[in-house]
Amino acid sequence: MSTITARRTGEQAGRAAPQRPARRPGTRKVGRPAYGAGVGAAVWLVLVLVPLYFLVATSLRGSGDYLTAGPLSIPEAITFEAYQRAFEVGFLRFLTNSLIVAIGAIALVLVVALPAAFAIVRSASRVVRVGFMLFLLGLAVPAQAVIIPIYLLITRLHLYDSLTAVILPTAAFTLPVSIVVLTSSLRDVPSSLYEAMALDGASNFQTFWRLVLPLSRSGVVTVTIFVGLNAWNNFLFPLVLTQSTDTRVLPLGLWEFQTQYGTDVPGLMAAVVLSALPVLALYLFGRRQLLGGLAAGIGK
Structure with missing residues (x-):
């Protein structure tokens, strides 16, 4: 009986989980990707870029293009008339x-x-x-x-x-x-x-x-x-x-x-x-x- 018990104990020890290899010095642990941070960064980027796009695109439109097209549409023809009017105003x-x-x-x-x-x-x-x-x-x-x-x-x-x-x-x-x-x-x-x-x-x-x-x-x-x-x-x-x-x-x-x-x-x-x-x-x-x-x- 004792022989059978000792054999089972030896088999369980042999089936034990192998130890993880030691991490080499200087290597970094790779963690899970932070999907939430990526989504937050993407939302922040959209919130920043959309006003900037509206600002620059509108300044390159003509007065007629701005009234007919949407505010976020691509300008049909790029013109610098708005910048000229800005300098004329003072x-x-x-x-x-x-x-x-x-x-x-x-x-x-x-x-x-x-x-x-x-x-x-x-x-x-x-x-x-x-x-x-x-x-x-x-x-x-x-x-x-x-x-x-x-x-x-x-x-x-x-x-x-x-x-x-x-x-x-x-x-x-x-x-x-x-x-x-x-x-x-x-x-x-x-x-x-x-x-x-x-x-x-x-x-x-x-x-x-x-x-x-x-x-x-x-x-x-x-x-x-x-x-x-x-x-x-x-x-x-x-x-x-x-x-x-x-x-x-x-x-x-x-x-x-x-x-x-x-x-x-x-x-x-x-x-x-x-x-x-x-x-x-x-x-x-x-x-x-x-x-x-x-x-x-x-x-x-």
């Missing part, structure tokens, strides 16, 4: 004004935010901490809630209907986020580098110029893109603080394609395409620094 003037506002707001924010972020990171003063908290309070104040006081201040300063009237509040409302981004970027700089500069006898200005500026490039690019986009797409401040055609920026200039008899949709789409090209170029130029600046301080 697109170059609107583009120039938007560039002036964007560059002015970016320069003003960087001049204020960079030294402020450096002081917040390196100073232990209570005044600096209180100032940082006041800047953070600016994140909770929407521009729509204080547009009337801003209008009164601009008129008292005799800046109404000027590009300066748009630059100042745009820079003010993008300053809190800019300081937060630059502060996180400067905190990634090792303290040993600051101590080495101090041992070499460098002043605060020399440390800021030789150490902080080169190492905060990703944060500077992030702030530049953020402020530039806000200034480029801003509609409220130009609407309330400007009036004449000479100070009109792109968001307000698009109104020129709408009359009491209708809207020149192909011309409007052409102006939108032209106004999006500088923003696209800015993003393509600084996308790596933008991601690096947004991720700054995550590991802290």
Whole structure:
């Protein structure tokens, strides 16, 4: 009896499942395909490409083709008449004004935010901490809630209907986020580098110029893109603080394609395409620094 039991035990051990071979180092485990993620990516791609197709295709249509054909149909004949009408309306003037506002707001924010972020990171003063908290309070104040006081201040300063009237509040409302981004970027700089500069006898200005500026490039690019986009797409401040055609920026200039008899949709789409090209170029130029600046301080 014991012999039969031992034989059965040996047969069961022999029929046991073979052990899996050990995985070679450096090889990756192949998992199941994520069909849900693929479907989600396809839906997202359609949601992005359809408006872009409508935008570009409509700008290449004639007025008659747009009225007779469907909005998503392929243009029968490609024409650039809509782009010509956009320049005739005054697109170059609107583009120039938007560039002036964007560059002015970016320069003003960087001049204020960079030294402020450096002081917040390196100073232990209570005044600096209180100032940082006041800047953070600016994140909770929407521009729509204080547009009337801003209008009164601009008129008292005799800046109404000027590009300066748009630059100042745009820079003010993008300053809190800019300081937060630059502060996180400067905190990634090792303290040993600051101590080495101090041992070499460098002043605060020399440390800021030789150490902080080169190492905060990703944060500077992030702030530049953020402020530039806000200034480029801003509609409220130009609407309330400007009036004449000479100070009109792109968001307000698009109104020129709408009359009491209708809207020149192909011309409007052409102006939108032209106004999006500088923003696209800015993003393509600084996308790596933008991601690096947004991720700054995550590991802290």
